[in-house]
Amino acid sequence: MTQRNVVFPPGRQALYERYRYSPAVRSNGFLFVSGQVGSTEDGSPLEDLDAQVRLAFTNLNAILAAAGASFDDVVDVTVFIVDPESHFERIWENVVPQFWGSAPFPNVTCIGVTWLAGFRFEIKVIAKLPEGHGE
Structure with a gap:
């Protein structure tokens, strides 16, 4: 296997090292x-x-x-929400539009979960990197 090309945002590398995962590859x-x-x-x-x-x-x-991209480059989104029946509409109406941008939107999968290690919302994405910022 080739070495992973990891992207670290400023200020959070210690957190990722402590929990042994890469923020993005x-x-x-x-x-x-x-x-x-x-x-x-x-x-x-x-x-x-x-x-x-x-x-x-x-x-x-x-x-x-940090990878030379923005949310406009995102093509796939997976969202995890604790108790989505109670929280989904609130999140999607009050907060998400501030960051989401305009249509056309990326595809989305929303998964209801019972536990997120003390959190109630998690988002993971796949983005197509702009020319010159890929591997």
Whole structure:
């Protein structure tokens, strides 16, 4: 196997090293981003759900920017929500439009889960890297 081409956003490398995973990996012109949550630099969750979602997108955008991409380059989104029946509409109406951009939108899969290690929202994406920013 070839060595992974890992992308680290500024300020969070210690967190990824502590939990032994890469925030994102470039491969064949794509960027595969690990699930991002609303965690502070020490890894702790924000209490407020809207603040968690905003910070998850902020963390995601920092990774995309470190790879030379933006949310406009995202082609695939997977969202995990604890208790989506209670929270999905609130998240999708109040917070997501601030980060999502305009149509055409990426494809989305939303999965309801019972546990996210103290978090209530997680987002992972695959982005097509702009020319010159691929592997």
